[in-house]
Amino acid sequence: MKQYFQDEHYMLQDMVRDFAAKEIAPIAEELDREERFPVELIPKLAELGLLGIPFSERYGGAGMDTLAYTIVIEELAKVDSSVAITVAAHISLGVSPIFLFGSEAQKDKHLNNLIAGEYLACFGLTEPEAGSDAGGTKTTAIRDGDEWIINGAKNFITNAGYSGVCNLTAVTDPSAKRPGGISVFMVDTKTPGFIIGPPEKKMGWRGSDTRALTFENMRVPADALLGELDVGFQQMMTALVGGRISVAALSLGLAQGALDAAIKYANEREAFGKKIHRFQGIGLQLAEIATEIEAARHLVYHAAMLKDQGEDVVKAAAMAKLKASEIAVRTSDFAVQVHGGYGYIKEFQVERFFRDAKVLTIGEGTSEVQKLVILKQLMKGL
Numbered sequence: 216m217k218q219y220f221q222d223e224h225y226m227l228q229d230m231v232r233d234f235a236a237k238e239i240a241p242i243a244e245e246l247d248r249e250e251r252f253p254v255e256l257i258p259k260l261a262e263l264g265l266l267g268i269p270f271s272e273r274y275g276g277a278g279m280d281t282l283a284y285t286i287v288i289e290e291l292a293k294v295d296s297s298v299a300i301t302v303a304a305h306i307s308l309g310v311s312p313i314f315l316f317g318s319e320a321q322k323d324k325h326l327n328n329l330i331a332g333e334y335l336a337c338f339g340l341t342e343p344e345a346g347s348d349a350g351g352t353k354t355t356a357i358r359d360g361d362e363w364i365i366n367g368a369k370n371f372i373t374n375a376g377y378s379g380v381c382n383l384t385a386v387t388d389p390s391a392k393r394p395g396g397i398s399v400f401m402v403d404t405k406t407p408g409f410i411i412g413p414p415e416k417k418m419g420w421r422g423s424d425t426r427a428l429t430f431e432n433m434r435v436p437a438d439a440l441l442g443e444l445d446v447g448f449q450q451m452m453t454a455l456v457g458g459r460i461s462v463a464a465l466s467l468g469l470a471q472g473a474l475d476a477a478i479k480y481a482n483e484r485e486a487f488g489k490k491i492h493r494f495q496g497i498g499l500q501l502a503e504i505a506t507e508i509e510a511a512r513h514l515v516y517h518a519a520m521l522k523d524q525g526e527d528v529v530k531a532a533a534m535a536k537l538k539a540s541e542i543a544v545r546t547s548d549f550a551v552q553v554h555g556g557y558g559y560i561k562e563f564q565v566e567r568f569f570r571d572a573k574v575l576t577i578g579e580g581t582s583e584v585q586k587l588v589i590l591k592q593l594m595k596g597l
């Protein structure tokens with residue numbers, strides 16, 4: 216990947232690969248089986264600077280580019296998608312909105328702590344009745360003197376149980392045409408009325424923390440407002456564009472991890488007197504999927520580079536996420552097939568990859584939503 220990588224990217228890739236092999240691979244199967252959040256990894260990730268890759272050194276970040284960040288997520292996901300999404304949700308959805316829209320006082324209060332892994336941050340956009348239609352937010356924030364009173368609920372919030380701060384959307388101007396009239400609040404998760412549900416039982420990403428949140432007459436100070444009043448939907452969409460690049464990188468890593476396992480197995484397993492990759496039904500699909508993954512890799516790195524160049528990446532991020540997540544699902548499915556009956560047994564990691572992959576075409580905008588985003592960009596100006 217010489218056309219994209221500088222020396223620092225190769226060094227970072229080596230470091231994360233080494234960390235994932237030594238610290239994550241030995242516990243990945245247990246995290247999945249026990250549905251355990253790896254709390255012990257957070258300080259280790261922070262120590263290596265992996266919780267602050269794209270943020271400035273002023274706040275304790277590594278001051279590296281988006282490409283570096285995608286490399287981190289890709290390498291983590293080759294081994295364990297749960298750890299990868301923990302980091303990706305923290306950085307793209309938890310820390311980024313504060314970094315992008317926070318006042319200096321808000322940044323000073325939280326960024327150093329978040330990057331040092333003192334606590335995580337989460338992103339409360341999705342609601343029981345507002346997922347793809349995120350502008351349909353029902354949570355309300357009503358001004359009362361120097362405070363806001365927030366009531367409502369959020370669903371499927373990653374890292375919610377381990378976060379010190381949550382960026383959440385609420386309607387602040389009920390008379391405005393949606394998605395206007397929505398604002399983002401940066402809420403301390405210890406605030407009375409901030410109710411954290413139990414961990415969701417999931418098909419995959421079982422080492423990642425996902426919970427529902429309820430807000431009951433939750434009073435937050437006026438300075439909990441993040442950025443400008445009533446433009447919260449646009450702020451969250453901006454954060455999500457970055458988030459989509461990271462989920463695309465996660466998908467890429469999972470796909471590559473599944474392909475590597477399939478190639479290895481196809482070169483070991485024999486049937487009818489020959490290695491199974493010699494059967495065209497297997498060998499040609501391996502070649503085809505490897506090509507698709509390579510195409511996805513270019514889309515992902517290209518989107519990251521465009522973002523670093525300050526370009527509008529709405530279309531590029533949606534294309535990268537769409538392509539990479541769909542190929543992750545296909546690759547993990549095929550990797551199980553290549554393993555035959557063993558692919559269905561938990562001892563083989565492709566079984567976990569298969570379950571982990573499905574959410575990639577759903578979270579941070581379903582594949583259908585990515586296509587709508589791409590279509591809107593294609594029709595722009597016509």
Ligand SMILES: Cc1cc2nc3c(=O)[nH]c(=O)nc-3n(C[C@H](O)[C@H](O)[C@H](O)COP(=O)(O)OP(=O)(O)OC[C@H]3O[C@@H](n4cnc5c(N)ncnc54)[C@H](O)[C@@H]3O)c2cc1C
Pocket residue numbers: 304308337338339340341343345346347348370371372373374417420425574577578579580581582583584587
């Ligand atoms: C494990 C996990 C972690 C998550 N983490 C977070 C998080 O940290 N923060 C957060 O805010 N959210 C999070 N989410 C929520 C996620 O972003 C939503 O689930 C997703 O956006 C889809 O919303 P929904 O589930 O309400 O589905 P719906 O929006 O109800 O969609 C149902 C189906 O209808 C389709 N559909 C909907 N509208 C259209 C349309 N206009 N055209 C064509 N098809 C359409 C969808 O593509 C989908 O197939 C998480 C979800 C999961 C499963």
